[in-house]
Amino acid sequence: MAGLGFPVEEVVEGQARVLVPRMRDYLRSDGVYEPAWAPVFYNPRMRFGRDIAVVFARVYRRLRGLEELVVVEPLAGTGVRAVRYALEAEARVVANDIDPDSATLIRVNAERNGVSDRVTVFNLDANELLGGLRRRGIRPVIIDIDPFGSPLPFLDTAIEALGPGGVVAVTATDTAPLSGTHPRALRRRYEVRPGRTAWEKEQAVRILAGYIIRRAAAHEYGARILLAYYSDYYVRVYAELRRGAGRADRSLEQLGYGVYCGDCGYTGLPRLQPPGCPVCGSRAPVVVGPLYTGPLCDREIVEGMASEAERLAGSLAEGERAARFLSGFARECSIEKPYYRVDRLASLLRVNMPSPALLAEELERLGYRSARSLFDPRAVKTEAPHWVVLEAVRRLSPSRGRGPSSQP
Ligand SMILES: C[S@@+](CC[C@H](N)C(=O)[O-])C[C@H]1O[C@@H](n2cnc3c(N)ncnc32)[C@H](O)[C@@H]1O
Incomplete structure (x- = not known):
């Protein structure tokens, strides 16, 4: 050229x-x-x-x-x-x-x-x-x-x-x-x-x-x-x-x-x-x-972006990935507490790691907004208090073990 x-x-x-x-x-x-x-x-x-x-x-x-x-x-x-x-x-x-x-x-x-x-x-x-x-x-x-x-x-x-x-x-x-x-x-x-x-x-x-x-x-x-x-x-x-x-x-x-x-x-x-x-x-x-320390997105913007990415998916470079990311992020980004690494919690409690998806579902069922995090496949974001998260990890673990007390 x-x-x-x-x-x-x-x-x-x-x-x-x-x-x-x-x-x-x-x-x-x-x-x-x-x-x-x-x-x-x-x-x-x-x-x-x-x-x-x-x-x-x-x-x-x-x-x-x-x-x-x-x-x-x-x-x-x-x-x-x-x-x-x-x-x-x-x-x-x-x-x-x-x-x-x-x-x-x-x-x-x-x-x-x-x-x-x-x-x-x-x-x-x-x-x-x-x-x-x-x-x-x-x-x-x-x-x-x-x-x-x-x-x-x-x-x-x-x-x-x-x-x-x-x-x-x-x-x-x-x-x-x-x-x-x-x-x-x-x-x-x-x-x-x-x-x-x-x-x-x-x-x-x-x-x-x-x-x-x-x-x-x-x-x-x-x-x-x-x-x-x-x-x-x-x-x-x-x-x-x-x-x-x-x-x-x-x-x-x-x-x-x-x-x-x-x-x-x-x-x-x-x-x-x-x-x-x-x-x-x-x-x-x-x-x-x-x-x-605030939310990682403005909900209106990210929800608007998720629908726009879905509509445009065929004309973007990685449209499906973008649409999936944005709709997932709209769910997790207003939960202001940092994510938990489920594998780290399980190792502290000396139990096997439960599935992050199951943990997020269980915490939602208990009434706390929760979602898997797109930042890390082993991560869950939740508004649940710490001891509730520890109890849920212990309960959902395929093996149960002994670790630090999870009561406040
Ligand atoms: C990571 S690349 C940019 C890639 C581009 N934004 C894209 O999306 O493909 C960084 C660019 O910054 C240019 N650059 C580095 N220092 C610069 C400076 N002080 N002023 C202007 N351009 C600079 C480099 O020549 C390089 O092309």
Whole structure:
């Protein structure tokens, strides 16, 4: 292809047909494609995440009654996401990448898909682009930050670029720090008391959401978390920001701490750091935070997205998966207590693990909202008190054993 020093191939994703670096040229010794080696980044494993992004944009626009949808993507790679926003959400898109080959490919892809009048391409540093949007008269509704690793270097400029308000949609692939595997990096990057709970994927999501709320508050924006999830190897948070010091103060009230007790399995999200485990009194529970303690979705948005994904399933890249995920998430995301890892509880009680599906059903039958968690196949979310959960695990276990007392 003229202007590019590497072979390309066409891939179809959703409604888009885009050129990407020829993937077979970048295989690891185990034969798996390594997107980071390609001269312009295209990751087919992110198709699902891009489906969710397109569906979010459509539903957000409808629910907020917006005449026009302007999406800014400061780190756009091949432009596949930008082209999909233009084609599938009828958005006006600003797509940017610091790499000149990438900017060329975005232009080519916008042209091939007949949306070059709706996709404006820049070849700048992301922060330079974001800082100059207002001067160029561009008022974004959604700023989609999809970097390598941590989104932090771009978060403040993205927030400032929103003007009176809009949505920051943020991906983080630095899941090892966020989930507590690299505690020092977690403390350094996200300014939290580090630790590793048994609900590490939800911990990662809540830390990123909490950090966005804190940065937004520093710029006098209130933040509402509309959708926050963990999938494959990344965290994704959609936060709606509105300017106002009062709003910022109210958002900060949704911050608290994550607690996990390795002695009795208690999990919780108290507002203040507890001196010990509130259930068994253990002096050394894991305490992580500050992090976001509220619901991981706005029900209206996610239910709207679930129906939209079902309606569009045939035209998305992984439509059935997206529809299944969104309808499942609509059930679990308003349960604010972190998920329980059923295998961990069973091992504490020294019994065999009961089926997570059975446990969720049993807790529902007892009158507590409960659901299996999409974050982890071994996980259950429930509003039941801790001792009720322990009793149910013991009762449903294929073997019964002895462990810590489950009475309060
Ligand atoms: C993960 S890729 C983006 C993938 C794309 N959003 C998608 O959905 O396919 C990250 C991109 O950020 C670009 N990038 C890295 N640092 C940048 C910076 N400071 N400013 C602008 N682009 C940058 C890289 O060239 C790369 O194309």
